[in-house]
Amino acid sequence: MNKSALKNDRGRLSIGSVGKKLFSDYSYMVSFILILAIAVSVNPNFFKWRNVTNIFVQSAPIGVIAMGMTMVICAGLIDISVGAQVAIISGFGIDLLNYTHNIWLMLLFCLAFGAFIGTFNGLLIAKGRMPAMIATLAVQTSCRAIVNHFGQGGPFTVANGISTEPYYEAYRLVAGGSVDVFGLKFPYPMLMFIVVALLFGLIMQRTRLGKHIYALGSNEVSARLSGVNVVRTKIAVFSITGLMCGFASWIYASRLMAVAAASAGNLFEMDAIAAVAIGGTAMSGGRGKIIGTFLGVIMFKIINNILVAAQVPTFLNGAISGAIIILAVLLQNVRGDKK
Numbered sequence: 001m002n003k004s005a006l007k008n009d010r011g012r013l014s015i016g017s018v019g020k021k022l023f024s025d026y027s028y029m030v031s032f033i034l035i036l037a038i039a040v041s042v043n044p045n046f047f048k049w050r051n052v053t054n055i056f057v058q059s060a061p062i063g064v065i066a067m068g069m070t071m072v073i074c075a076g077l078i079d080i081s082v083g084a085q086v087a088i089i090s091g092f093g094i095d096l097l098n099y100t101h102n103i104w105l106m107l108l109f110c111l112a113f114g115a116f117i118g119t120f121n122g123l124l125i126a127k128g129r130m131p132a133m134i135a136t137l138a139v140q141t142s143c144r145a146i147v148n149h150f151g152q153g154g155p156f157t158v159a160n161g162i163s164t165e166p167y168y169e170a171y172r173l174v175a176g177g178s179v180d181v182f183g184l185k186f187p188y189p190m191l192m193f194i195v196v197a198l199l200f201g202l203i204m205q206r207t208r209l210g211k212h213i214y215a216l217g218s219n220e221v222s223a224r225l226s227g228v229n230v231v232r233t234k235i236a237v238f239s240i241t242g243l244m245c246g247f248a249s250w251i252y253a254s255r256l257m258a259v260a261a262a263s264a265g266n267l268f269e270m271d272a273i274a275a276v277a278i279g280g281t282a283m284s285g286g287r288g289k290i291i292g293t294f295l296g297v298i299m300f301k302i303i304n305n306i307l308v309a310a311q312v313p314t315f316l317n318g319a320i321s322g323a324i325i326i327l328a329v330l331l332q333n334v335r336g337d338k339k
Helices: 003-025 027-042 049-074 082-100 103-126 132-151 166-176 188-206 208-218 220-225 230-256 268-278 290-309 314-338
Strands: 155-157 178-181 184-187 258-260
Touching: 027 290, 049 082, 049 184, 049 188, 049 208, 049 230, 049 268, 049 290, 082 103, 082 132, 082 155, 082 230, 082 258, 082 268, 103 132, 103 166, 103 230, 166 188, 166 230, 178 188, 184 188, 188 208, 188 230, 188 290, 208 220, 208 230, 220 230, 230 258, 268 290, 268 314, 290 314
Parallel strands: none
Antiparallel strands: 155 258, 178 184
């Protein structure tokens, strides 16, 4: 083989390896475009502003939780208690709102309660050395049992003895209100989701905590030897995720002005994990992007909309979430084998 032919072969190999790396790193973009194409083919009105904003409003609670879940999974851990956290935080938050008539006190309570539960998860895992799956399963079971006990399996409802009650209308607008920008209505939950995603993107890419999270997920022993405070980092990711569960609870309860003790937040953990997985975050930890999770949340909601349009029973959503997680992890494993 002459030198020019060898040079061409090396060039082709180089281009091919770069292409594979680009696809591996940005596969979530390819998936997003593909799902958009399917959505448009099913619903020609898909890109109408009202439909777009509805997707964001529906995605906001899961999206906020998924930001925290991205941190947890990037650290090589897992949290399956987020759905039960939303149930107990939103339920007790509504009780507090009915007592104080102050939506901002409710927000502070939800954030504080969520941070407390998340920190408790982190302490069990970092200090108690419990496997993350077992610790968060125990917390999930406990939270669900407590909220069912106090709610008797029924709903926690925002009281509305007088239809013009100021706090009632103010809280309803948390999920139902919007702001006009150049003639377009941007719902508050949409803006909240976008702001939270931008904030988490900065944390993961520009702060020491973000670097420590990636290092922990890549190799805990190496991270410890490199000076990373592993215990503090683990507690931090669960505390932040709990904080996001509190914020999501505040938005979630506002949508219907009531939450059912037995079913509130049901399968939220599956939805959040599925969004993180299809967003390209490695389930083994050490790799992931907030923009991937952001698009993953939107993709997951678009898939749900497609299934509704196709008249797929809603009871199958859990099975579909599980299938998405399996497919995403299998694709990650295939990409890992090819590297």
